[in-house]
Amino acid sequence: MKVPPSHSQEDMHKEVKSNYFDLPALDVSVAFPQATPASIFPPCASDYYQFDDLLSRKEQALRKKVRECMEKEVAPIMAKYWEKAEFPFEVVPKLGALRIAGGSIKGYGCPNLSITANAIATAEIASVDASCSTFILVHSSLGMLTIGLCGSEAQKQKYLPSLAELKTIACWALTEPDYGSDASAVRTTARKVDGGWILDGQKRWIGNSTFADILVIFARNTSTNQINGFIVKKNAPGLQATKIDNKIGLRMVQNGDILLKNVFVPDEDRLPGVNSFQDTSKVLAVSRVLVAWQPIGISMGVYDMCHRYLKERKQFGAPLAAFQINQQKLVRMLGNVQAMLLVGWRLCKLYENGKMTPGHASMGKSWISLKARETVSLGRELLGGNGILADFLVAKAFCDLEPIYTYEGTYDINTLVTGREITGIASFKPAALSKQSRL
Numbered sequence: 001m002k003v004p005p006s007h008s009q010e011d012m013h014k015e016v017k018s019n020y021f022d023l024p025a026l027d028v029s030v031a032f033p034q035a036t037p038a039s040i041f042p043p044c045a046s047d048y049y050q051f052d053d054l055l056s057r058k059e060q061a062l063r064k065k066v067r068e069c070m071e072k073e074v075a076p077i078m079a080k081y082w083e084k085a086e087f088p089f090e091v092v093p094k095l096g097a098l099r100i101a102g103g104s105i106k107g108y109g110c111p112n113l114s115i116t117a118n119a120i121a122t123a124e125i126a127s128v129d130a131s132c133s134t135f136i137l138v139h140s141s142l143g144m145l146t147i148g149l150c151g152s153e154a155q156k157q158k159y160l161p162s163l164a165e166l167k168t169i170a171c172w173a174l175t176e177p178d179y180g181s182d183a184s185a186v187r188t189t190a191r192k193v194d195g196g197w198i199l200d201g202q203k204r205w206i207g208n209s210t211f212a213d214i215l216v217i218f219a220r221n222t223s224t225n226q227i228n229g230f231i232v233k234k235n236a237p238g239l240q241a242t243k244i245d246n247k248i249g250l251r252m253v254q255n256g257d258i259l260l261k262n263v264f265v266p267d268e269d270r271l272p273g274v275n276s277f278q279d280t281s282k283v284l285a286v287s288r289v290l291v292a293w294q295p296i297g298i299s300m301g302v303y304d305m306c307h308r309y310l311k312e313r314k315q316f317g318a319p320l321a322a323f324q325i326n327q328q329k330l331v332r333m334l335g336n337v338q339a340m341l342l343v344g345w346r347l348c349k350l351y352e353n354g355k356m357t358p359g360h361a362s363m364g365k366s367w368i369s370l371k372a373r374e375t376v377s378l379g380r381e382l383l384g385g386n387g388i389l390a391d392f393l394v395a396k397a398f399c400d401l402e403p404i405y406t407y408e409g410t411y412d413i414n415t416l417v418t419g420r421e422i423t424g425i426a427s428f429k430p431a432a433l434s435k436q437s438r439l
């Protein structure tokens with residue numbers, strides 16, 4: 001740029017800044033017209049072995065309904081919310097209308113879905129947006145299911161119907177700053193007083209907690225030393241939930257740090273079915289299967305995106321799909337997706353037939369998330385520079401997978417749960433410290 005002699009350095013800076021740097025970013029479809037961004041979601045190309053044939057008509061219809069809703073309502077807005085790390089409250093009524101919250105719970109306005117149907121819905125949501133699937137999982141398969149399996153009749157009637165419609169939202173708080181993998185070591189206390197309980201302690205990472213109407217909280221009974229469960233209401237005096245900032249994945253999910261200071265919970269809100277840590281295992285068995293379906297869905301969406309992108313984007317006069325190495329990566333991704341679907345499906349059938357063990361669920365979750373990590377990183381490579389942009393899904397999915405690799409038992413912990421089952425030896429605690437594993 002030519003600078004007139006009268007201009008000082010400062011003037012020049014101002015001029016250049018106002019001319020060039022204050023402009024808003026171009027819309028990605030204008031800046032990069034060659035390939036379609038994920039706001040217009042790609043058609044499904046990942047069902048290569050016709051997994052749909054293994055589903056009942058009802059399950060197929062649910063799959064289609066969820067996918068259509070996600071493509072129409074969430075795909076166009078997800079990159080914006082993800083970038084801002086804000087929760088898209090505007091989609092809650094649309095997800096509510098799908099009638100999937102409450103999953104396998106029968107009655108109380110809940111849909112009584114099979115675990116397979118639940119899993120398919122989870123994958124279809126995750127294929128478009130993993131944050132939305134985590135929001136629903138925490139609300140439905142952890143919060144609602146704990147009330148459904150461990151709550152009193154009065155609690156189920158009082159809380160489940162509006163939770164099933166997503167008119168009220170739940171969260172589920174087990175993890176603490178001091179205890180993540182060793183979740184049974186909960187330090188938050190519940191002290192019996194006249195007419196109720198006093199809760200004191202801290203929870204960390206709790207999804208939906210900054211806006212949830214109902215918080216299912218686990219605390220150690222100071223008389224029995226056992227873990228009990230409580231329904232704590234939003235705005236309870238002494239309860240505080242603050243958002244965890246600066247996450248690289250699941251950015252739309254509002255994870256919170258919870259502080260409980262002298263929080264009074266009436267007797268009627270103690271969950272009568274949680275009398276020890278073992279009582280959470282019925283809930284975790286279901287949620288672990290469903291969490292395993294998130295990486296399946298994420299991988300499906302990433303494959304679909306890459307499949308379209310590689311045919312649209314041209315280099316050296318040919319679409320990227322024409323290059324051998326790119327085709328090989330696509331096929332590796334596709335093979336992974338088929339294997340993940342079959343493992344996930346078998347896990348659902350084992351559960352439905354009452355044959356699933358904790359080791360089965362843990363191996364499913366850990367193996368699937370490992371394969372998904374490989375799949376999304378291949379996808380990230382395939383999109384070149386656009387592989388680091390949320391607008392083309394793959395970068396967002398790549399980051400979203402990381403917390404899923406870690407939550408609901410890290411990859412390592414889940415492999416050790418299966419390791420314990422197949423060897424009969426628990427290896428969670430270093431030999432020098434180990435008396436008895438609490439996991």
Ligand SMILES: Cc1cc2nc3c(=O)[nH]c(=O)nc-3n(C[C@H](O)[C@H](O)[C@H](O)COP(=O)(O)OP(=O)(O)OC[C@H]3O[C@@H](n4cnc5c(N)ncnc54)[C@H](O)[C@@H]3O)c2cc1C
Nearest residue numbers: 172173174175180181205206207403407408410412413428
């Ligand atoms: C985005 C997100 C959402 C979450 N949502 C919820 C929620 O809604 N509710 C809730 O209660 N919790 C939630 N969590 C918590 C989650 O379940 C924990 O982060 C997880 O259990 C791991 O605990 P940690 O982060 O303390 O890791 P740590 O336990 O500190 O583990 C760190 C590393 O050490 C390894 N390790 C730990 N112990 C052992 C061992 N005995 N043997 C071998 N290796 C070991 C782990 O595998 C890991 O690699 C969420 C977490 C995230 C990131």
